[in-house]
Amino acid sequence: xxxxxxxxxxxxxxCGLLLAVKDEKVVGVEALTANPVxxxxxxxxxxxxxxxxxxxxxxKASIIRKDGELVEVSWDEALNFTASKLQSIIREHGGNGxxxxxxRKVLQRRKLSAAEIRASPGQPECGPLxxxxx
Amino acid sequence: xARALLDSKMVDCVIAFVKGTGPDDLRVAFISNPxxxxxxxxxxxxxxxxxxxxxDYAEGNAAVIGRTCDVRAxxxxxxxxxxxxxxxxxxxxxxxxxxxxxVLRSNCQRCDERVPxxxxxxxxxxxxxxxxxxxxxxxxxxLATGSFVVHDAAEDEAQVLAAMETELxxxxxxxxxxxxxxxxxxxxxxxxxxxxxDKCIKCYGCRTSCxxxxxxxxxxxxxxxxxxAGEMPASRMYHLTRLAHVGDSCINCGSCEAACPVQIPISKxxxxxxxxxxxxxxxxxxxDDARMPLTLFAAAELGDGRIDIKGR
Amino acid sequence: xxxxxxxxxxxxxxxxxGIEPERLRLEWAxxxxxxxxxxxxxxxxxxxxxxxxxxxxxxVS
Numbered sequence: 001x002x003x004x005x006x007x008x009x010x011x012x013x014x015c016g017l018l019l020a021v022k023d024e025k026v027v028g029v030e031a032l033t034a035n036p037v038x039x040x041x042x043x044x045x046x047x048x049x050x051x052x053x054x055x056x057x058x059x060k061a062s063i064i065r066k067d068g069e070l071v072e073v074s075w076d077e078a079l080n081f082t083a084s085k086l087q088s089i090i091r092e093h094g095g096n097g098x099x100x101x102x103x104r105k106v107l108q109r110r111k112l113s114a115a116e117i118r119a120s121p122g123q124p125e126c127g128p129l130x131x132x133x134x
Numbered sequence: 135x136a137r138a139l140l141d142s143k144m145v146d147c148v149i150a151f152v153k154g155t156g157p158d159d160l161r162v163a164f165i166s167n168p169x170x171x172x173x174x175x176x177x178x179x180x181x182x183x184x185x186x187x188x189x190d191y192a193e194g195n196a197a198v199i200g201r202t203c204d205v206r207a208x209x210x211x212x213x214x215x216x217x218x219x220x221x222x223x224x225x226x227x228x229x230x231x232x233x234x235x236x237v238l239r240s241n242c243q244r245c246d247e248r249v250p251x252x253x254x255x256x257x258x259x260x261x262x263x264x265x266x267x268x269x270x271x272x273x274x275x276x277l278a279t280g281s282f283v284v285h286d287a288a289e290d291e292a293q294v295l296a297a298m299e300t301e302l303x304x305x306x307x308x309x310x311x312x313x314x315x316x317x318x319x320x321x322x323x324x325x326x327x328x329x330x331x332d333k334c335i336k337c338y339g340c341r342t343s344c345x346x347x348x349x350x351x352x353x354x355x356x357x358x359x360x361x362x363a364g365e366m367p368a369s370r371m372y373h374l375t376r377l378a379h380v381g382d383s384c385i386n387c388g389s390c391e392a393a394c395p396v397q398i399p400i401s402k403x404x405x406x407x408x409x410x411x412x413x414x415x416x417x418x419x420x421x422d423d424a425r426m427p428l429t430l431f432a433a434a435e436l437g438d439g440r441i442d443i444k445g446r
Numbered sequence: 447x448x449x450x451x452x453x454x455x456x457x458x459x460x461x462x463x464g465i466e467p468e469r470l471r472l473e474w475a476x477x478x479x480x481x482x483x484x485x486x487x488x489x490x491x492x493x494x495x496x497x498x499x500x501x502x503x504x505x506v507s
Contacts, residue, residue, distance in 0.1 A: 001147065001164035001166070001191055001192070002163075002164070003161065003162070003163070005154075005155065018161070020190075020191055022191065027191065028190060028191060030162075030182070030187070031182075031339070031393065033159070033160075033180060033181060033182065033392075034154055034155065034159035038395075040181060040182070040392055040393065041337075041339060041392075041393055041394065041395040042337065042339060042393075042395075043335065043337045043395065044335075044336060044337045044338055046337075047337065047338060047339060047342055316462065320461070320464045320465070320466060321464065321501075322464070323462070323463060323464030324463065324464025324465060324501050325464070326464070327463045327464055328463070328464070328501075328502075370502065374459075374463070377459055377463070378455070378456065378459060381455075381459060382455060403462070403463070406462055407458070407459055407462050410458050410462060411455055411458055411459075414454065414455075414458060415451070415455075427451060427455075428448060428451055428452060428455065429448075
C-alpha cells in the first residue's frame with residue numbers, strides 16, 4: 001500500500017493529491033496537505049479521480065466516426081482530421097467566429113497550431129475561452 | 135516499536151507519519167517492511183485522520199501510531215465493526231502542539247484530551263525519553279515483542295498531566311469561547327450556521343475524511359434523493375443529515391474542517407453537538423466499549439411519552 | 447424503543463443549529479385512540495401556526 005504524489009488531471013487549477021495504490025492499482029485518492037494550491041482540500045471530481053483511471057469506458061486511443069462506426073485511429077490521423085475540419089470552419093465563418101475550449105494546462109504547454117484536443121473520458125472539459133483563432 | 139511489531143508478525147502493517155517532500159510535509163504511510171520502520175516520526179500535526187485511512191485501505195492486522203483522536207477513532211470503528219482485522223493502537227501524546235500556538239488548527243486548540251490514555255500503549259516524551267505504558271492486554275503483548283524498559287507509569291503520567299495543565303486550561307478556555315454560540319439566541323445561531331451551509335460546494339470532502347463515517351451505501355449520495363444532484367447551493371439536508379448520523383460520536387479530529395475548501399467550521403458544530411449530546415446521554419465516544427446511545431434504551435425510558443431536552 | 451432517544455437527539459441538534467425545537471414533537475398513540483390522535487394533530491398545528499413558517503423556508507440573506 002503506497003501513496004503516490006501527483007497533480008489532479010481535471011481542471012486547470014492543478015490540486016495536489018496522493019493516489020492510493022495497492023498492488024499496482026489505483027484504489028483511492030487522498031488530498032495532499034503540503035501543496036500550496038489546495039492545502040489538503042479537493043473538489044468532488046478530485047476526490048473521485050481514482051474512479052476513471054481503471055474504468056472500462058475510459059478512452060485509451062483516438063477514435064473517429066467513419067460510416068457511422070467509431071474506429072480507432074492513430075494520433076496523426078486524428079490530429080490531421082481535426083485540424084482540417086477546424087480550418088474549414090475558420091474559412092467559412094472567419095477567425096472571430098471560432099473558439100477552442102480546452103484545458104488551460106494543455107494550452108499553456110503547447111502552441112495552438114494544430115488542433116490538440118485532449119481525449120478525456122466521457123465529460124468534455126471546459127477551460128477559459130481562448131482568443132480567436134486565425 | 136514499529137520495527138518490533140512488524141518483525142514479530144503481530145501486524146501486517148504499521149500506519150504512522152513519515153516525512154513527505156517538503157520541510158513541513160508530514161504524510162501517512164502504511165509500512166509493511168520492517169526495514170522501513172525507522173522512518174516513523176511520532177508527530178501530531180497533520181490534519182488527516184490516520185484511522186480513516188486504516189478503514190479505507192488497510193487489510194489484515196495493523197497497528198496505528200497516532201494521536202488521541204486517531205486512537206479514539208479506532209475504538210469507535212471497532213464498535214461499528216469496520217476494522218479490517220486486529221488493530222493495535224499506540225498513542226502519542228500531542229506534545230508538539232505547544233511549539234506552534236498560532237498555527238494550530240482550531241479543533242486542536244480547544245482539545246483537552248491530548249493524552250491517549252485509551253490506547254493499547256501510550257507514549258509520552260519526558261526529558262528526552264519516551265515513556266511507554268500499556269493500558270490493555272494488547273498493549274502488554276506489544277511491549278513484550280521488544281526490549282522496552284517500562285517505567286512506573288502512574289507517577290510519570292501524573293507528572294505529564296501536571297505539566298500539561300496550563301496547556302489544557304488554555305484549551306478549555308478556547309473551547310468555551312468556541313462554544314459561545316450555544317448561548318446565543320436561536321435566530322443568531324440559525325443565521326450563522328445556515329449562511330455557512332450555503333457556502334457548501336458539495337465536494338463531500340467532510341464525509342470522505344470523517345473517520346466515524348462508516349456506511350458503504352450512504353444516504354447522502356446523489357442518487358438517493360436526499361441531496362438532489364445538481365442543486366446549488368447545496369441542500370441543507372446534507373449537513374443536517376450528517377449531523378444527525380455522526381454527531382453523537384464526533385471525536386473532534388478536525389479532518390472535516392481541514393478538508394473543506396470553503397472553510398465551513400464543521401468541526402466546531404459537530405464537536406458542540408457531541409458535547410451537548412454527550413451530557414444528555416452520558417456518553418463519551420472513543421474511550422471504551424460503551425455502545426452508541428442510539429443503539430440502546432433504558433427500561434425507565436419506556437412508557438413515558440414526555441421528553442425533556444434539558445434532562446441531564 | 448429507540449424513538450425517544452432519537453427524538454431527544456434531534457431536538458437537541460435542531461436547537462444547536464438554531465431551529466426551534468418545538469417544531470418536533472413526540473406523542474404515543476395506538477391505532478385505537480383516534481380521538482387522541484386528532485387532538486394531538488390540531489394542537490400541534492396550532493403550535494406551528496404560532497411559530498410561523500420554518501426558517502428553512504426563508505432565504506438567508
